[in-house]
Amino acid sequence: MDEKDSEQALTPEEAKRQWETGTVAKTIARCPERQAQFRTGSGLDVDRLYVPEPAAHVGETYRNKLGFPGTYPFTRGIQPTLYRGRFWTMRQYAGYATAQESNRRFRYLLEQGSTGLSVAFDLPTQIGYDSDDPLSCGEVGRVGVAVSTVEDMAALFDGIPLDRVSTSMTINATAAVILAMYIVVAERQGAPLTALAGTIQNDILKEYFARGTYRFPPRPSLRLISDLFAYCASTLPKWNAISVSGYHIREAGATAAQEIGFTLADAVCYIETAIAAGLDVDDFAPQITFFFAAHMDLLEEVAKFRAARRLYARLMKERFGAKNPKSLMLRFHTQTSGVALTAQQPDNNVVRVAIQALAAVLGGTQSLHTNSKDEALALPTEDSVRLALRTQQIIAHETGVANTIDPLGGSYYVESLTDRLEAEAEEWLARIDSIGGMVAAVEQGYVQRAIEQAAYEYGNSIETGDRTIVGVNKFVEDKPPAMDLFSVAAAVETRQAEAVTAVKRNRDAAAVAAALSRIEQVARSDENLMPAIIDAVRVSVSLGEICNCLQNVFGEHVDAFS
Amino acid sequence: MASSIAFAPQHPPIRILIGKVGLDGHDRGAKYVAHILRDAGYEVIYTGIRRAPEEIAEAAVQEDVSVVGLSFLSGAHIALFRRVIEQLRRRCAGQVVLVGGGTIPPDDVRTLKSMGVAEVFTPGTSARTIVDRIGQLLDNRQVA
Numbered sequence: 108m109d110e111k112d113s114e115q116a117l118t119p120e121e122a123k124r125q126w127e128t129g130t131v132a133k134t135i136a137r138c139p140e141r142q143a144q145f146r147t148g149s150g151l152d153v154d155r156l157y158v159p160e161p162a163a164h165v166g167e168t169y170r171n172k173l174g175f176p177g178t179y180p181f182t183r184g185i186q187p188t189l190y191r192g193r194f195w196t197m198r199q200y201a202g203y204a205t206a207q208e209s210n211r212r213f214r215y216l217l218e219q220g221s222t223g224l225s226v227a228f229d230l231p232t233q234i235g236y237d238s239d240d241p242l243s244c245g246e247v248g249r250v251g252v253a254v255s256t257v258e259d260m261a262a263l264f265d266g267i268p269l270d271r272v273s274t275s276m277t278i279n280a281t282a283a284v285i286l287a288m289y290i291v292v293a294e295r296q297g298a299p300l301t302a303l304a305g306t307i308q309n310d311i312l313k314e315y316f317a318r319g320t321y322r323f324p325p326r327p328s329l330r331l332i333s334d335l336f337a338y339c340a341s342t343l344p345k346w347n348a349i350s351v352s353g354y355h356i357r358e359a360g361a362t363a364a365q366e367i368g369f370t371l372a373d374a375v376c377y378i379e380t381a382i383a384a385g386l387d388v389d390d391f392a393p394q395i396t397f398f399f400a401a402h403m404d405l406l407e408e409v410a411k412f413r414a415a416r417r418l419y420a421r422l423m424k425e426r427f428g429a430k431n432p433k434s435l436m437l438r439f440h441t442q443t444s445g446v447a448l449t450a451q452q453p454d455n456n457v458v459r460v461a462i463q464a465l466a467a468v469l470g471g472t473q474s475l476h477t478n479s480k481d482e483a484l485a486l487p488t489e490d491s492v493r494l495a496l497r498t499q500q501i502i503a504h505e506t507g508v509a510n511t512i513d514p515l516g517g518s519y520y521v522e523s524l525t526d527r528l529e530a531e532a533e534e535w536l537a538r539i540d541s542i543g544g545m546v547a548a549v550e551q552g553y554v555q556r557a558i559e560q561a562a563y564e565y566g567n568s569i570e571t572g573d574r575t576i577v578g579v580n581k582f583v584e585d586k587p588p589a590m591d592l593f594s595v596a597a598a599v600e601t602r603q604a605e606a607v608t609a610v611k612r613n614r615d616a617a618a619v620a621a622a623l624s625r626i627e628q629v630a631r632s633d634e635n636l637m638p639a640i641i642d643a644v645r646v647s648v649s650l651g652e653i654c655n656c657l658q659n660v661f662g663e664h665v666d667a668f669s
Numbered sequence: 670m671a672s673s674i675a676f677a678p679q680h681p682p683i684r685i686l687i688g689k690v691g692l693d694g695h696d697r698g699a700k701y702v703a704h705i706l707r708d709a710g711y712e713v714i715y716t717g718i719r720r721a722p723e724e725i726a727e728a729a730v731q732e733d734v735s736v737v738g739l740s741f742l743s744g745a746h747i748a749l750f751r752r753v754i755e756q757l758r759r760r761c762a763g764q765v766v767l768v769g770g771g772t773i774p775p776d777d778v779r780t781l782k783s784m785g786v787a788e789v790f791t792p793g794t795s796a797r798t799i800v801d802r803i804g805q806l807l808d809n810r811q812v813a
Contacts, residue, residue: 230692230743242721245748246692319694319718359697446697450772450792483792485774486744559700566701570796579793592774595744666717668728 119158119169126175126187131155134177134187141191145510153510155191156183159517172417172526176512180420182413182525183513184471185436190509194222195467196474197499198275200442202227202252203486204599205606206262209252213267215489219496223305223474225275226263227251228285233320235281235654239604239611247600250486251277255607256649260288261295270298274305275350275440275474280322282309283331284653287641290343306347306396306440309335312373312545313352315664316554317359322654325546327661331636332377333384336391338637348394349377350440353415357400358446360562363411364528368535369545369554370397371419375536376545378427388427392434396473401463402444408463409515410524412439412470418529418536441467442476448483452578453590456480461498468502469515475499485592610647618646623656630660683807684734688716688725690753693743698770698792702738705796706803722749726756729765735810736803741771750781766806770794 117125145153156176159169174180177187186192199216201224202209213224228251231243237255238247247253254260264274269292278285286307293303311328314321321328332349339348353361353370361369374395381391399415401408419437423429443463448456457480464477477495479487487495503509515521535557542548549555568574575581622643629639643653687703689696696718703715714732716725729737737757739750746769757763769781770790778789787806790799 234692236692242692244691244752245745246743249744250693314694319696320692448792483772485772559704562697562701563704566705566796576793580795587775592776594774597748666719668717669715 123156123158123175126178127155130175130177131187134192138188138192140188141193145191145507147507147510153507155188156512157514157517172522173516179424179432179435180417181436182417183516185416185438185473189471189512190468190503191512194503194509195472195499196223196273197221197496197503198223198225198440198474198476199492199496200225200227200277200476201492202229203250203593204248204252204595205603206252206254206259207265208248208599210263210265210267212489212492213263216492216496217267217272219493220500221496223273223275224267225476226277228276228278229253230320231255232285232650233278233281235284235322235650235658237607237649237651238600239607240651243600243604245600247603248595253599253603254285254288255603255651256610256647257288257291257644258610258647259607260285261292264289264292264296268298269293269296270302272304275308276305277308279308279311279314279318280320280328281650281654282307283335283636283640284644284650286335287637287644288650290641291644300342301344303343304345306350307335308352308398309349310352310373310377310398312376312549313355313369315549316356317361317558318352318355319666321664323658323661324664325549327657329376329380329546330384330633333380333386334635334637336377336381336394337384337386337635339394340386340391346394347396348391350396350398351377352398354398354400354442356558357402358444360558360565362561363402363404363407364531365535365557365561366399367411367415367418367528367532369539369558370399371415371422371532372536372539372545372548374419375422375426375540379544382427388423388429389431389434392423392427392429393431397437397439399439399441399472400444401441401467401470401472403447403459403463405462405466405469406515406518406521407524407528408466409470410521411528412441412467412472413513413516413521413525414529414532415439416471417525418532422536438473440474440476441470441472443467443478445478445482448478448480449576449579450483452584453480453484455578456483457494457498460495461502464498464502465506465508468508471513481590481592484590485594488591488593607649611649614647619643619648619652622646622648623652626653626656627660630657682710682712683736684712684714684732685736685738685803686714686716686725686729686732686734687738687740688720688728689718690720690722690725690739690749691741691743691745692719693741693745694718695742695771696740698742699738699740701796702740702770702790702799705800709800709804722752722756725753726760726762729757730760730762734765735807736766736768738768738770738803741769741773744772746771746773747777747780747784750784750786754785764810766803766810768803768806770799 176184351374353366357366416437420435479491
């Protein structure tokens with residue numbers, strides 16, 4: 108209590124000095140800032156952090172609601188130096204056609220200054236069908252790269268050392284199998300597993316109400332997630348075992364407050380599942396990350412990121428009793444909004460993306476994907492992907508917004524929005540709790556209805572003109588856009604399907620059968636599935652074969668008519 | 670919130686099937702269109718996501734719909750529309766008015782129309798345009 112009393116007597120400047128000599132100094136000793144001195148474009152000094160006027164003492168309110176970067180409740184950021192140390196990771200989501208073609212796009216992005224990879228898989232891969240499965244017809248290599256066997260995964264990362272890049276993979280229902288393939292490729296490259304850095308999305312709940320790539324019913328899917336938590340905690344120390352995703356919830360129509368509320372409700376479910384499976388919250392919580400959207404309302408979005416950080420910190424401390432500071436930090440990736448892109452006057456999207464990306468940076472994101480201007484029409488061309496990356500580089504290197512931490516902290520408007528979004532998100536969280544948690548809320552269609560209603564209202568606001576979308580319902584032009592669009596050749600599907608069939612012909616059939624029966628046996632027990640899946644991948648058992656085997660035990664989830 | 674588009678219900682109501690075929694899970698647009706068509710007085714059956722072409726055709730016949738609208742954001746529109754059309758013909762339901770929507774590039778819109786898809790609504794199309802155009806297509810069909 109003494110410490111608290113003495114803190115209360117400090118002026119903000121004194122409290123800031125204390126933070127700088129403590130928290131910040133420790134961080135800088137480990138990781139120096141980008142420059143010794145930061146200046147504005149016209150040469151004025153820029154300090155690390157700005158705090159309230161000295162006249163006002165740092166009271167309860169400032170400390171409880173804002174605190175300092177890197178300290179509870181992390182409203183102003185999770186790192187003591189944030190982008191003064193290093194910029195966010197510029198991570199462009201990419202993948203199409205076959206592994207060979209996507210490998211070329213990855214190498215191109217790395218050459219252009221991308222600092223992390225993010226793999227888009229095609230829908231069959233995300234749902235667990237091989238490229239040669241009839242159910243994959245028309246979808247192979249369309250929205251991402253097709254990966255059916257470990258050979259595809261090896262080709263995808265050919266020439267890219269897995270111990271030196273960080274890789275994010277948007278994979279959920281089949282995350283266990285895809286991670287197993289990544290591990291086996293790393294082994295073949297001679298990369299130590301302790302050096303593997305990256306993220307699997309592994310967030311199945313939102314698939315049932317916002318994204319749609321589920322395969323198994325919710326409860327066995329949660330078991331797979333829990334198995335992955337345990338495996339990552341014990342074997343992959345630098346790997347994020349989950350990226351709890353509000354992005355798709357927002358894109359499906361949710362409001363900013365619902366985005367936070369439903370995402371944290373999903374997180375609560377995963378944490379409770381892992382605790383019920385016998386894990387300690389501080390063992391796995393540091394490997395939980397988040398993923399949010401950056402939409403058009405710049406200041407509301409900044410407030411949203413700040414509100415999410417504070418609410419999560421409180422939740423972890425008060426509800427789950429987490430003690431490790433890393434367990435309390437909401438680290439997140441951001442992607443600019445796909446829904447906000449327009450097919451009309453597509454060049455306007457460059458401006459939209461820049462503003463959304465700025466929101467993410469002002470909100471303290473850890474990594475960022477900027478959408479390309481042509482994505483309301485097709486997959487992006489290489490030129491438009493480069494422009495999207497350049498947008499991030501301009502924000503980082505030219506605007507100066509990365510030179511001080513939480514630059515909008517203390518704005519009356521932003522602080523008020525932060526408080527209101529946090530309160531409203533907490534109400535959504537309480538509603539989900541009162542229904543009995545996220546699984547029950549999804550099974551009852553509660554979340555689906557709430558999102559659908561919000562999407563309907565958004566659509567109507569455009570229809571009535573209450574909401575202006577430039578080029579769509581105002582400032583409309585008649586001439587259709589003249590653009591070169593990217594397309595995936597139809598021949599890709601045949602070529603990829605034949606390659607998968609060839610791998611299946613040339614492997615040890617007895618080893619395949621044994622590996623599959625082992626998976627089935629483990630699936631029926633409560634042993635961790637990861638080792639059996641990794642063993643199967645090593646002998647070239649395919650993604651589809653493993654998922655079909657799991658489906659025999661777990662069953663399949665099917666959407667309903669309405 | 671009341672919709673901006675409300676019409677007196679037709680008697681008997683015209684039925685429309687809004688569907689998602691293949692593996693694509695993006696259903697915001699399909700659900701929104703289902704909603705505005707209901708507001709406009711149609712009886713709408715929404716299939717949910719990830720239906721097989723056979724299921725769509727079967728539901729269209731069973732529910733005796735006049736219009737089938739399919740939404741695609743995955744790029745699989747040509748292959749899957751072709752299979753749905755095939756399945757509808759096999760069930761002698763080739764006269765159903767077909768419409769599509771989603772992220773469909775202009776070249777593919779032309780291809781789809783040559784295959785018999787009457788209209789394709791790309792992103793940004795207003796609710797009013799969709800409702801009016803479907804009404805028009807149904808009127809044309811009655812004249813023909």
